Amino acid sequence: MAYAPSALALVPFVSVENMLRLVNTVGVETFLTELAGFIEDDFRRWPLFDKTPRVASHSREGVIELMPTADDVSYGFKYVNGHPKNTRTGRQTVTAFGVMAEVETGYPVLITEMTLLTALRTAAMSAVAAKYLAPAEARSMALIGNGAQSEFQALAFKTLIGVDRLRLYDIDHSASLRCARNLSGFGFDVTVCTSPEAAVEGVEIITTATADKQFATILTDNMVASGQHINAVGGDCPGKTELHRDILLRSDIFVEYTPQTRIEGEIQQLRPTHPVTELWQVIAGEAPGRTSAGQTTLFDSVGFAVEDFSALRYVKSLIGRVPAYEMLDLLADPDDPRDLFGMLLRARVELKDLAS
Amino acid sequence: MAYAPSALALVPFVSVENMLRLVNTVGVETFLTELAGFIEDDFRRWPLFDKTPRVASHSREGVIELMPTADDVSYGFKYVNGHPKNTRTGRQTVTAFGVMAEVETGYPVLITEMTLLTALRTAAMSAVAAKYLAPAEARSMALIGNGAQSEFQALAFKTLIGVDRLRLYDIDHSASLRCARNLSGFGFDVTVCTSPEAAVEGVEIITTATADKQFATILTDNMVASGQHINAVGGDCPGKTELHRDILLRSDIFVEYTPQTRIEGEIQQLRPTHPVTELWQVIAGEAPGRTSAGQTTLFDSVGFAVEDFSALRYVKSLIGRVPAYEMLDLLADPDDPRDLFGMLLRARVELKDLAS
Known part of the structure; x- marks a missing residue:
């Protein structure tokens, strides 16, 4: 047989x-x-x-x-x-x-x-968070770090939130050019910037997705305007962060799963009792997301098994x-x-x- | 492209x-x-x-x-x-x-x-243990529980130890017949027995590989003769054992990884300080295996990631x-x-x- x-x-x-x-x-x-x-x-x-x-x-x-x-x-x-x-x-x-x-x-x-699939789910997750946390009818986003995740982020924010103005910055200028080229034909108004300061100018959403495996300061406090939503994707393991601590101190912070984010996220820079809100609570209607136009919101994304x-x-x-x-x-x-x-x-x- | x-x-x-x-x-x-x-x-x-x-x-x-x-x-x-x-x-x-x-x-x-592959590695593991723990030049084995694992056990013991006399018993007689049929042509002298007592008579090695997910007593103390090696394969999760506690108390017990076997093996019936030897120590020459002909040895096998x-x-x-x-x-x-x-x-x- x-x-x-x-x-x-x-x-x-x-x-x-x-x-x-x-x-x-x-x-x-x-x-x-x-x-x-x-x-x-x-x-x-x-x-x-x-x-x-x-x-x-x-x-x-x-x-x-x-x-x-x-x-x-x-x-x-x-x-x-x-x-x-x-x-x-x-x-x-x-x-x-x-x-x-x-x-x-x-x-x-x-x-x-x-x-x-992970690149896609990370971008979808970021856009879901922004749906609840970004300024109403936000259309502009700075994208700092134009590596493998960047185009997926841009498209997810366009499709789910309506973002169609992008300001790109990467320490490697060719990465920004590649990102802009890949996104042509998707209906964005793209500006390639030569400094992070220029990239964040006047945008409603800032996405950081850099790849350095170390404590870095991609954003300093003076670069963030009140009312902006920060989508921090790159700081995702112990010893790897992207934001200056002062930004965290004046933001309302949203996380996926607190025990994991305390170890891997931007908030590893804060004391372990610093208040954060789990995003599922916002989505389930159990906690508020954005409550005012002047509020600085931060999604401290590390990626969780549920996604x-x-x-x-x-x-x-x-x-x-x-x-x-x-x-x-x-x-x-x-x-x-x-x-x-x-x-x-x-x-x-x-x-x-x-x-x- | x-x-x-x-x-x-x-x-x-x-x-x-x-x-x-x-x-x-x-x-x-x-x-x-x-x-x-x-x-x-x-x-x-x-x-x-x-x-x-x-x-x-x-x-x-x-x-x-x-x-x-x-x-x-x-x-x-x-x-x-x-x-x-x-x-x-x-x-x-x-x-x-x-x-x-x-x-x-x-x-x-x-x-x-x-x-x-797991069936093969479980059988190979059992035979490796028997190489160090069974009586010298053992040739006979009782095989109690003639399910999916049984033929693999028989062949591993034949190839690695030289066992060529098998006494089979299963609560389902047709399982023993299937096992005997599958093993024909591999050079065994096979006896199908109608009770576990008959199966263990005069053998040097007893292998138990039954599948009931509960505390069971496949072997009682009076069935085990001094000098035998017991290869207990079936008791491998919390709540599932095959041997009467008295057998454990008079055997020298060998395990794969103590923390796991305390929870999953036959020794879940004993207090957590009962002495056991990890098999790797025997193989590495750091602990003795069988030391005398009259000793009852027990390999309390649960299967470990290293295998x-x-x-x-x-x-x-x-x-x-x-x-x-x-x-x-x-x-x-x-x-x-x-x-x-x-x-x-x-x-x-x-x-x-x-x-x-």
Whole structure:
């Protein structure tokens, strides 16, 4: 009897190529909008999630993390690495993949690349936060740090908030030029600036997404006008921050998951009792977001497992709608669950048949 | 420009079909022997491993676990579920897959099914333990519980220890018959017994591998003769044991990783200070194994992440030797690491070209 995987053995897999196809078929703006909807839904039911801290394995060169979370129906985890020296060998600093499984059976139901997907969910998350925290009808944004995350941020803010005026700055001018070039055709009015001071001039939203793995001061207090919303994306691990402490002291600070952000976010610069609001409370209507035009708001974003869960759930919802996946024969499924060895024996016979 | 994954984007994947091919091409006995060698090597350098506890997500129906570990060179983790009611819907109680990555770059270098591989590593582990703990030149073994693990245990003990006389018992007689049938042609003298008492008569080794998820007493004290080695495989989670407490009290007990076995193993029946020896110490020559013919030895096996690591490392070593894998396009690898969005744009152009 030839080995043929049963339907129960197969798990949908979204490769990088298929993720590119998926996003482009749905359309990147629609993808970001729908993904933001999934994030909002999950943040609204935040207390239901099993929020384990990420499991990190540190080495001299970097870190490998597993980020699991679950609700009553689905379990998801993301594998993600962070290796700053990888670029020297032409590798990505950060790569990721994710898995979603059924809680009821423990069977995986999706395996997907998550390098691209994480970029998309980070941008969608930022725009969701801005929806509740940015000045009403904000249309202008400074984008400081024009690396891999920048275009995704711009598009998410355009699609979800209506931002269409961008002021770009990067310490590497060519990065700003690349960002501007990639965004041409998406309907932005783009200005490439030669200093962060110039970039923030007169904007309603400031997004910082720089990549230095160290305490840095991308924004100083005098650069921030009252009433602005700051979307701080780059300060996302211990020892890595972007904002001067004084900005934090005069802002109303919103975070994803307080215990994690105290360690990884901008607020690692503050005492551990400094008041912050968890964003899910704002989305669920349990805490106010922006309450006045003069208020400086700060979303201290570090990325949390629930957002990855939303992204996995969204991609899973697309399977079937868009045929951009393949099936992996991942789960051994013998006819008789007690006869795993028989499965091996039958495959051996088949192998001999092939050879003869 | 068409999207074509670069070599850096690709990760070798061993499907169930390819695992069957791999094991049968190498030969199941050789596979078990070589895998046992990898386990012994890793146990010898046990203190080097980063031993995180497994990360479990419990639900009403079962548990989903991530079991990570790492040495200086490689990082590995296993995803494994345990859902006793799965058999009702034709699913496996336990399925697993695993990932190995380079510590230096964080890049995954292997994804593999691990349902079959776990059965193989559990059997290889048992035989490695018996090599140090069973009576010298033992040739006879009782195998109580003739489920999915039984044939693998039998073959590992034959190949590594020289056991060629088997006495089988299972509460389900048809399971023993299946096990005997599957093992015909492997050179065993097999007796199918109708009681556990009959099965253990005169044997040098007793292996228990039953599946009941509850406190059970498969072996009582009067059934165990002095000088026997007990290989207790089935008691492997809180609330699930197989041996009467009195057997534990008169045995010298060997475990994989004490903190985990206190919770999951047979010794959950004992006070937490009851002396046990970690097997790696025996293998590394730091503690004695069997010291006398009259001694009753017990390997209280629960399965630990280091064994999965050894299994991943062994399968990785076979990649190249046996062409039983495919390449997964898992890691986004843009030409310019900062230009993830450009990768998406270029794929969009390609998609349009295809459509036109």
